Amino acid sequence: MTRTLITETISKIGEIVLIKGWVNTRRDHGKIVFIDVRDRTGLLQVVLSPELAGNLHSEDVVYVTGEIQARPEKLINPKLATGTVEMSCEKVELIAKAAELPFDMGKENLDLELPTLLDHRSLTMRHPKIQAIFKVQAVIIDAFRKALQAKDFLEFQAPCITPAVAEGGAEVFKVKYFEHEAYLSQSPQLYKSLLVGDFERVFSVNKVFRAEPSVTTRHLTEVVSLDAEFGFIESWEEVQDMEEYVVRFIFAEVANKCQRELKMFNATLPKLSDKIPVIKLRDAQEIIFKRTGRDIRQEKDLDPEGEREICKWSLEQHDSDLVFISHFLTKKKPFYVFPDPADPTYAYSVDLIGRGVEWSSGGQRLNNYEQILENAKEWGVKAEDIEMYLQSFRYGVPPLGGFALGAERMTMHILGLKNIRESTMFPRDMERIDVSLRKNNTAITG
């Protein structure tokens, strides 16, 4: 008999079908046992005798055959997509026996401490609410690609292994590369920029690595970066416009495909009005000072409190959960940043802030070869460390810009998760690669 997926059972009343999945929960009521069977499409209530149920328990893999029956009106479960039907079981085949669970997986919310959640990642990802996170994430990433493909961007695969640390930073992982030393990429910036000289418009979904020696709720050592870069721009505002288009496209796809998942988290997509407001860093700091009396007007960036405050302002004044902050200090940005000709102290760089935190950074980049060389020197970047990048500009690259969005951060802030570790399947941080490094020290270094 061919497998019937669980969501298909609602249209099979009166038919004998075979379903395959996991025992999600079991309830014993004397001479009747109820098990909810779970597959990738949903849950189905199966009614069976204690004999047939045997010692089945949660997470056993089973093939179950039986008749699909309409539930009596008053037993309809409106919370379940298959709540109008149940299966009267005729045969159960045990395919893989599960060990006793370390905690209850049958609750609507998995109320676990974060280390427990992550130590049991293989198991906890079976919970519908955890699965929802990664369905939303897959939609976000796919929407990013679709948005840019529609604008004629070419997808490329950014390298992970890089020959040098071009943008400075102690926070880089070293790789023993035969008799050489290499590094894990902190950003595909130089690659995507040089590729504008070849393909005009490129994007990549790639890994970036930061050896951040601290444990926070917003940082991981390995994250998914959604990168785009394009040439022949008329103005730095064109970069924002493209980013806004991409973000709106992603929200539309999530709204379209993830209503059920959003509902599970009581999440609503960030509010957007006609256009995402853009405000210069110094103006943002002034606004924060006026609204709160807190003076960060001389700082090079917004601090977390400032980011939250400017988002409040944006929502109140512009009806927008997202806001662009532009014109950061040129000297605090990488060597390729494009200074505003009106006041070169500040640059055409722009961050996207949403719901109180940074979602992305981007801006216009230098494309004049001599100016790039000069800046590299001034910034202390060695020409031999950025040879392939310089080569592109030596042979002519048009005005360009781009941006990078963090896939985990977007997932986190769309769903309202508290810790970025929740929005990655296998979070890596200073203390964890799958399992805790402290616990498994010998296994890891041995």
Added chain:
Amino acid sequence: MTRTLITETISKIGEIVLIKGWVNTRRDHGKIVFIDVRDRTGLLQVVLSPELAGNLHSEDVVYVTGEIQARPEKLINPKLATGTVEMSCEKVELIAKAAELPFDMGKENLDLELPTLLDHRSLTMRHPKIQAIFKVQAVIIDAFRKALQAKDFLEFQAPCITPAVAEGGAEVFKVKYFEHEAYLSQSPQLYKSLLVGDFERVFSVNKVFRAEPSVTTRHLTEVVSLDAEFGFIESWEEVQDMEEYVVRFIFAEVANKCQRELKMFNATLPKLSDKIPVIKLRDAQEIIFKRTGRDIRQEKDLDPEGEREICKWSLEQHDSDLVFISHFLTKKKPFYVFPDPADPTYAYSVDLIGRGVEWSSGGQRLNNYEQILENAKEWGVKAEDIEMYLQSFRYGVPPLGGFALGAERMTMHILGLKNIRESTMFPRDMERIDVSLRKNNTAITG
């Protein structure tokens, strides 16, 4: 004036338009100069006076304004998509000046030695024929995803940093991970398998790393792996069927979107008949022996010559450029391989061979927890090194299998490239990360 893309000019005869791009080539004919301008859509011939042309040369970035005119019948260039038109130039704006080129980029074929091609990667990727490679590659990768999304597979992001070397092998890159040692992933196998316990069907486009201490035409240290894994399979043949579906889907997409690119390489997609033939390793070796007298019947694998011979056989006997080889020796495969119950010496593992080389490997995997533990022990794999993987199977995973296709290899063998380095933008090998490591030794290790 808004930019007109070059392919759009064919429908703009009589109009004054602005095009933006690079000077591809320049031909001086006394009082008339011809330049071909290139943008991401194609080439356009621009006719201009020596005064307007100034000292423009190849790769200068220019904005050119002029009238689009029909070419006289006898001057139509059938090789060019815009061969029916040209621009009579009125204004040229130089946006970025290019250095003198180290070689001629205007020829139909870039006849460069491989090191020269790669040393100048930023520049050589501007050549239409090199660009074609990466357009085909982007289509292959996108088609892989689309094929699996259509079958309800969830996309996941496989980690690059791994806590241990689970499958053995000296050919692994070490990462200094704070005070620990970590490794670059050789395969997402354990992650995709464990995720079958959560999502049933998963795929990923991910980087894998091999510290191969040799320089060959088929190996790189960082490659793009197209991975799929799924559960509730009825038989090991189902894995092949899914792979065949994916490969056919990819070929169809390439045929549909890359006719121009295939033509540039005189390439035809691999021939497929109704079904890709499947042959056991021992039978393949027997066939090779019968056809050539070369006896490799006791070997654990096909050697390169054997792979070529079995592909010849497949084409002759089955009209298929692709052939599956199954039933490799269990003991020569990783610990999770599924032994054929009829003869456990051989396993339900299957390689896809195409045009004389391996394109992928896959097969059914063990899903029984006790058997996995036993095998891990027998294979010398430490349980603590595969903790997250074991966890999944401890709690019940259905029968499963999967496969991995190499994106660069597919690109290479579809287009008939000679060296795998040609089918990756930024090839990394023992002697190169962007630039030669021998040359730049001090910069790299400094």
